Amino acid sequence: MSWFRRKRESARRPVEHVDLDSLLALVAESLGYTFAFARDGSSMSLKAAPGTSPEGAAELAVRLTGLRREAGRRAREDWPMLVSEHLAHAVAGSGDPVDACDLDQARPLMRTRVESVDEVPDLTRVVGRHLNADLVELLTVGSRAVRPEEAGCWPVATVQALDLAVDNVRREERLGVERIELSGTPVTRLTGASPSAATHLRWLDDYLAVPADGALVALPDPYTLLLHPVDGIGVVRAIERLRVHAARTGGLSSQVYWWHEERLRLIKSDIVTQSGQTRLVVAPPPEFAKVLARLAV
Template identity: 30%
Template sequence: MRESSSGLLKLLVNEVALGHGYACGESAGEFVLTGRGSRRIVLPFTRLERRVARAPRQLWSTLVRDRLEMQIADLAAGHLDTSRLASVRPLLRTRLCSARTKGLINDVRRLVAPGLLQRVLIDFGDIMTPVTYSNAQGWGATESDLFDIAEHNTRAASRLDLTAADIDGMDDVDIQMLYGATDFVTAHVRWLDDYPVVGPWGALLVIPGHTHLLIHPITGPTVFAGTSLLAQLLVAGEAESRPVSRAIYWWRNRITVDIAATIRGTGDWMEVVPADHLESLLEIMRRD
């Protein structure tokens, strides 16, 4: 979305937030409303962009403001019941965020890879609220219970689409893209083997944002070419949206996701620094 369009959405959300006593900030692809007690409201950019995508700009104010006004007012009035687990159970969802995301200190979260956290949210349709450990205690639920429910709901709600990335001059390097019309694309990192994108040694992946994942199946010595290409694609996409993480990850299984490489620099000067275990993997593949 163009910078001017993004600015208009920010202005509209900020007006609604101020009207309800919230401050509006931005964090890794989300508007975050804070300031009324301990409650925070999360508005993914992608959700707002889809709502206005085909509408004339003169209707954006109505489309955004009216829906947000209604749900935020309902939440404040207690019409959206969050007091019982039974009420929110079908609404629980999960997605990944940067470990550097601010304000997560009381949120139900867990580390899934270096620099990546998985969190649980209540999805009301237009707005979300993070699930906190205070919520969990009030519901009599464990962290494990909440992740099991949220993962089940998220996985059942949408299966991502898959397409091969068409990149000039890189026909011998397989780059796949997983994407979908959902705000929970990143959660599917947990279930990468649900899709035909994992090779005998796993897969490399980057998370450019909350709309898609870029993946290189590890099938042989193209692993370093794949690493370099994923880094280039991630850095190139930074002009439009900030990535969830700037690392390249090595997906081995649903339990083990490591850093495969780190990226230094931007633009004309960029350096990809492979992790030691990735270089060891290449040696193993060469012997085999």
């Protein structure tokens, strides 16, 4: 009778879950594991097949709630890759004392870091939000980015999880403040011990007096912010100095940004060499162009 009962339980489950379980079973076996699913489908246990691991090796529990949610958002042709990555990651991290799928364990270690969009191989495989078109703020646990199927296990929405990480950054670290000059132009350098410096833009007033028109920002690396207040026409020279410095460092971004009204806008500028002379060609966003016009009067 137990066989018929299992058949009835399988028939009551969504067909998508049944198909995903079939993939999970195939991948588990290909990795050399025997497996068993929890009755509610929320997890599966893996155990190395006989002869492939030390006697008495502990079973590995793999949470599936987040994986099922992520699979529901993806095309079916993505499922084999999704399942393979999920199980391979679970096996590789079996010795990690922190289960990133458990919010209680992950919460104290949650942080954010900013990356160039071009440096993230696949934005669909990380959890984050765009600061602008070319920079993304990633959610991390420890030193690595959180994957969607891990965050999908948590009883909070992604935006709430990111806010928890931001709160951790503010509580755990204060950036160092230093006044420096770039070819005669004074700027403020903020530095931190973790790659979360850009997260502190939200509390810029804690570090320097920010005028109503905001501040110029350069991000030479994830640990550093270079800032100059937008408080006079001297800001034009500051854009040039920051842009040249950022290009030389070759770090997080070679561009200069405008932090204003809780937004980070790109001030696109190109270093052009023509007839042996180098000059900066700036294409500011319309709102910043209006500020420059007003400051020039």
